[in-house]
Amino acid sequence: MPEMSKCVFTRIWLLAVVFNLAGCWFAKESDIPGKYTVTQNWGTGHLELRAGGTYIEEVSTKEGLRKTVEGKWKFTDDRRRLIRSPCLNIDHKGVHELVDYCDQSVNRSIGHIQIELEPDFGLAYLK
Amino acid sequence: MKVSLAVQRRREEYIQQGCPASASLASSHFEAYFDSFVPKGLNAGNFGVGIIPIMNQTQFQVGGHSGSIKKAGGIVNYTVTNTAGFSSFIGRSAFANTFPVFGLQANAWDNPFGPQGKMHNVDQIFQWSETDPCQK
Numbered sequence: 001m002p003e004m005s006k007c008v009f010t011r012i013w014l015l016a017v018v019f020n021l022a023g024c025w026f027a028k029e030s031d032i033p034g035k036y037t038v039t040q041n042w043g044t045g046h047l048e049l050r051a052g053g054t055y056i057e058e059v060s061t062k063e064g065l066r067k068t069v070e071g072k073w074k075f076t077d078d079r080r081r082l083i084r085s086p087c088l089n090i091d092h093k094g095v096h097e098l099v100d101y102c103d104q105s106v107n108r109s110i111g112h113i114q115i116e117l118e119p120d121f122g123l124a125y126l127k
Numbered sequence: 128m129k130v131s132l133a134v135q136r137r138r139e140e141y142i143q144q145g146c147p148a149s150a151s152l153a154s155s156h157f158e159a160y161f162d163s164f165v166p167k168g169l170n171a172g173n174f175g176v177g178i179i180p181i182m183n184q185t186q187f188q189v190g191g192h193s194g195s196i197k198k199a200g201g202i203v204n205y206t207v208t209n210t211a212g213f214s215s216f217i218g219r220s221a222f223a224n225t226f227p228v229f230g231l232q233a234n235a236w237d238n239p240f241g242p243q244g245k246m247h248n249v250d251q252i253f254q255w256s257e258t259d260p261c262q263k
Contacts, residue, residue, distance in 0.1 A: 078136055079158050085144070089151060091193060099195070100147035103137050105155030116155040119191025120210040 027106040029075045031113050032082065036125035038117065042094040047115070047125050049073055049082075057088055059095050067095060075106070082106045082115055092121040128207050128253040131186040132162040138205075138260070141196055146261035152194030152207060156215075159190045189251065190215060204256045212237040212248040 036047040043061035050056075057069045073084045085101035105116045115125040128134055133154035141150055162183065194207040213236045238247045 076140070079133070079161070081136070081140075083140065083144075087151065089195070097149070099149040099151055101144055102151040102153075103140050104151065104153055105158045105191075107155055107157050116153060116191065118153065118193050119156050120193070120212060120215045 027080050027108045027113055029077075031108060032073075032075055032106065034113070034127045036113075036115060036127045038090070038123065038125045040092060040123065042092075045088075045090060045095075045125065055084060057084075059088060059090065061095060065095070069098065080106050090123070091118045092123050128185055128189060128192075129205070129255050131159075131183050131189075133158050133186065134205070134207065137196070141203075142260050146198060146203065146259055148198050150196040152192075152196050152205060154191055156191035159186055159192070162186060189253075198259060201259050201262065202256050203259055205254065207251075207253040209251040209253075210248050211251055213239050213246045 033049050033051040036049070038045040038047075043059065043063075043065075045057065045059040047057045048055060053072055053074065055071055055073045057071075058066070059068075060066045067088060069086060069088055071084055071086050073082060075082055082104050083101055084104070086098050087100075087102035089096040089099050089102075107114050107116065113127045117123040117125065134152070137150075137152055137154075141147075144150070188211070189207070189209045192207050192209040194205070197204050197206075238244065240246065242248070
């Protein structure tokens with residue numbers, strides 16, 4: 001890649017990073033309770049985090065598979081993470097096995113709270 | 128990746144949870160970039176990204192990632208999976224969720240010149256193991 005193109009490309013990319021970070025910041029514990037939804041090609045997921053520290057997650061796929069999980073959640077101030085146990089392993093390909101717990105980043109954006117599931121595919125529970 | 132702050136935080140949580148059989152090992156782009164810029168031990172609060180230099184260049188390249196922690200036979204296996212794609216690189220996969228009102232598809236810019244063309248997706252996997260830290 002010519003030197004000039006490299007420089008322009010780097011600047012565009014740095015601007016994109018700054019722009020993204022400017023619209024996003026860590027969430028607070030009081031932001032967390034509520035109803036979240038994720039929609040993907042494989043189906044939808046609904047997550048309700050209750051104020052008392054319990055949650056219910058319901059996932060349904062287009063093939064008719066339905067899974068419901070109930071458990072507990074806690075929030076940690078260390079980089080604002082949500083710990084849910086147990087938890088369904090979800091990615092852009094679908095719904096996988098139940099794991100003992102999930103440790104997920106929670107971010108605020110303008111008007112939304114997002115629980116990150118698979119960042120490279122923009123997959124997140126949104127409220 | 129083994130020494131990235133995001134991974135270390137999740138390892139500490141894994142130990143606090145009593146080293147169960149399985150857990151997720153995911154981190155957001157925001158957390159990864161924030162960590163990459165901010166020196167370890169400095170808690171900059173809710174806002175603000177530290178000043179260059181980048182502290183962990185591997186973590187910075189990988190950014191947000193997925194992954195798992197699995198225990199079998201007294202050995203804990205850590206796996207970090209990452210798709211290095213153009214949408215992620217340019218920030219679109221994060222932007223789509225940061226501003227969902229625009230209805231953007233997060234990965235619309237992946238493989239801009241086809242799956243084998245320039246800037247095509249590259250799947251990265253980082254794996255390492257250790258003896259069950261709860262048994263040490």
